[in-house]
Amino acid sequence: xxxxxxxxxxxxxxxxxxxxxxxxxxxxxxxxxxxxxxxxxxxxxxxxxxxxxxxxxxxxxxxxxxxxxxxxxxxxxxxxxxxxxxxxxxxxxxxxxxxxxxxxxxxxxxxxxxxxxxxxxxxxxxxxxxxxxxxxxxxxxxxxxxxxxxxxxxxxxxxxxxxxxxxxxxxxxxxxxxxxxxxxxxxxxxxxxxxxxxxxxxxxxxxxxxxxxxxxxxxxxxxxxxxxxxxxxxxxxxxxxxxxxxxxxxxxxxxxxxxxxxxxxxxxxxxxxxxxxxxxxxxxxxxxxxxxxxxxxxxxxxxxxxxxxxxxxxxxxxxxxxxxxxxxxxxxxxxxxxxxxxxxxxxxxxxxxxxxxxxxxxxxxxxxxxxxxxxxxxxxxxxxxxxxxxxxxxxxxxxxx
Amino acid sequence: xxxxxxxxxxxxxxxxxxxxxxxxxxxxxxxxxxxxxxxxxxxxxxxxxxxxxxxxx
Numbered sequence: 063x064x065x066x067x068x069x070x071x072x073x074x075x076x077x078x079x080x081x082x083x084x085x086x087x088x089x090x091x092x093x094x095x096x097x098x099x100x101x102x103x104x105x106x107x108x109x110x111x112x113x114x115x116x117x118x119x120x121x122x123x124x125x126x127x128x129x130x131x132x133x134x135x136x137x138x139x140x141x142x143x144x145x146x147x148x149x150x151x152x153x154x155x156x157x158x159x160x161x162x163x164x165x166x167x168x169x170x171x172x173x174x175x176x177x178x179x180x181x182x183x184x185x186x187x188x189x190x191x192x193x194x195x196x197x198x199x200x201x202x203x204x205x206x207x208x209x210x211x212x213x214x215x216x217x218x219x220x221x222x223x224x225x226x227x228x229x230x231x232x233x234x235x236x237x238x239x240x241x242x243x244x245x246x247x248x249x250x251x252x253x254x255x256x257x258x259x260x261x262x263x264x265x266x267x268x269x270x271x272x273x274x275x276x277x278x279x280x281x282x283x284x285x286x287x288x289x290x291x292x293x294x295x296x297x298x299x300x301x302x303x304x305x306x307x308x309x310x311x312x313x314x315x316x317x318x319x320x321x322x323x324x325x326x327x328x329x330x331x332x333x334x335x336x337x338x339x340x341x342x343x344x345x346x347x348x349x350x351x352x353x354x355x356x357x358x359x360x361x362x363x364x365x366x367x368x369x370x371x372x373x374x375x376x377x378x379x380x381x382x383x384x385x386x387x388x389x390x391x392x393x394x395x396x397x398x399x400x401x402x403x404x405x406x407x408x409x410x411x412x413x414x415x416x417x418x419x420x421x422x423x424x425x426x427x428x429x430x431x432x433x434x435x436x437x438x439x440x441x442x443x444x445x446x447x448x449x450x451x452x453x454x455x456x457x458x459x460x461x462x463x
Numbered sequence: 464x465x466x467x468x469x470x471x472x473x474x475x476x477x478x479x480x481x482x483x484x485x486x487x488x489x490x491x492x493x494x495x496x497x498x499x500x501x502x503x504x505x506x507x508x509x510x511x512x513x514x515x516x517x518x519x520x
Contacts, residue, residue, distance in 0.1 A: 083484040099482045106474065420489030440486055 080422045086443050089423030090237070090390045093437035094269045094289035097343060101291055104346035108339045115337055122326050125334035125341075126150060136345045143352060144282050145273035146300035148310070150328070151286070151344065152335050155264045156182035158283035158299035159231070161330040162260050163190035165309040167228030172219045174227050176207045176243065178236035183262060192228055195219055203381045205239050207232070209247035216255050229258045229281075234272075235265035238433070239382025240390030242266070249278020258305060264288050265390060267298065268351050269437055270358040280305055286340065291347035293340040364444045365389045365436050371448040376461040381431070389437040398429040401458040412454070419450045466518050469511040476504040476511075 080087055082096060097105070108114065108131075120127040126137050141149035152158050159182065163173055169191035175183050177196040187194050195215050200206045212230055219227045232248045235241065245261050252259030261279040263272055268289035274282050279302075286296025301309055313329040316322065327333040362385075369380045369391060377397040380386065398412050405411040413426040424432045436444055455462050483497045493501065 083481060083488055085489055096485075099478055102478050102481070103475065442492070443486075443488070446490070 084420060086421045086439065086447060087423040088421065088434040088436065088447065090240075090433045090435040091288055092423065093389065093435040093439075094265070094291070095285075095287040095294070096291060096438055097293070098291050098347040098350045100350065101293075101343040101346040104342045105293065105339050108342040111338060113338050114341060124326055124328070125337055131342060131345065133341070133345070136348065139348070140298065141300055143348075144267060144284075144298075144300045145275040146279070146282055147303040148306050149298060149300040150310070150331060150335070151341055152297040152299050152331060153295040154182075154297040155262065155283050155285035155288070156180075156186050156297070158281075158297045159183055159260065159262060160186035160189055161299060162258075162281045162283065162309060163187050163192050163229060165311060165330045166258050166305070167192050171225075171228035172223065173229050173231055174212060174215045174219065175231040176233050176236070178205060178207060178238060178241065178243075179231065179233045179262070180237050180264070183231055183233065195227070203379075204383050205236075205241060205381070206383055207241070207243050209244045209251065212248050212251045213255070216251070216257065226255060226257050229260050231260040231262060234261050234263045234267075235388045235390065237265065237390070239392045240265070240386065240388040240433075240435075241383045242387035245277035245279065252280070253278050265388065269355065269361070270388075271355045274300065274302075281309070286344045290344055290351055292344035296336055296340045296344045361389050361437055362386060364439065364441065365391055368436055368444055368448055369393075372451060374463045375452070375455045376463060390433065390435045392431065392433050394431045395429060397455065397460040398458075401460065402429040415454045415457075416450060419453075421447060421450055465514050469515045469518075472511040473508045473515075476508040479504045 114128060114131055114133060117130045118128055120129060125133060127134055137149045141147055152161065163186055167173065167190060171192050172195050173187045173192045174195045174197060175187070177199050184194060195218060197207055197211045197215055200208070216227060230248060230252050232243055232245055234243055234245055236243070249259050258280040259278060260281040260283060261274070261277065262283050264283070264285040265288065266272060267282060267284040272282070282298070282300040284290070284298040286292035286298060287294035290296070309330060310328045311330065313324050313327055315324070324333070365386045369386055372378050372393060373380065375397060379394050381392050381394055402409045402411055407414055409427040409429045412429050413424060416422065416424060424434060436447070452462055480501050483493065483501055484491060487493055487497060
């Protein structure tokens, strides 16, 4: 089929509406993935297709064995940085969770997951033929996960099935409230019951310090484009040596005619994974990521400052655990909702007001409550955001204390 | 031919300027250090452009 040149014009000179150079973007999933200068350079250098395969195959024909660019070394450094033994790059955090579930469980097994987990944790389990048992949260306003409830859920599974669950999964920092969950406590329970513990660090590893060994994680999953200043798609799967053989098992299949075997590949990964620019951006940003997690304390100061200032607007309150232990933040903003009721643009007035001030990332139409993330913004930018919200509040007659 | 290294130099310097714009958005109130960094980058890029022009003529 031919596509008309008129139609193809759509793909010429594509531009982002909201570049970081022009706007402050508070979109919760985007802050930790903003590229470093080095990554932008690497992106141009390695943008062509299989750009990391110039020196492939290495001795062992597998992505993680390539020495130039230094992928082999990077995987070792990445594992060490996370306090783990092995690391692999996959396409997304959800693939990492799926691989872990698939390789650790048998069809019909249970995975125990926290009730603030992302939907992708659930469907990763489903695709791996697992069932889930949810650990409840405390509900409004904290939505806290009590780690001790993992033990009672394990008992529940034992009673129901006569065997242990395939894995425990804890969302280290959840996507809704930005709560930092107690990984160490869950790690202890996992150790007691000898059940593999998967810590989903999509929102934490890469922006804050994580030590898998210290918290007793058997598997760490993370997202390069969410928290490691890398392009999508990049996911991280890090493991303890004890699970290496199981999770990174080799394929056994053999061609019935050709007798071909693929024993150097890793089954769960379907062989080589991210063989190009996204992986290289992850590597190029790695030195800065190693440095930036040390500045996590300052990032917390910034979000706590913003929350304090936002709560000066009467009726605005932060929900989730306090004080903020993560920059992803959920605010209840009733006075903005009240203002929207009489505005001709209804809920979109807030988006319009913010956009006029070159601030984006709050979901258009939302005024009753919304999420934002300040990660990586400078103090000047955080103060600019604060001024913008207070100015809008005053403009619409809200009481600012 | 210096075309290749000079074109890379220009790209590099523009990426540097872009980083300054990113951390100062949206009002771009540059600090003294930012202003200096941008000037250094523009000088380097200008020199590289001049060399490239010479090469292609």
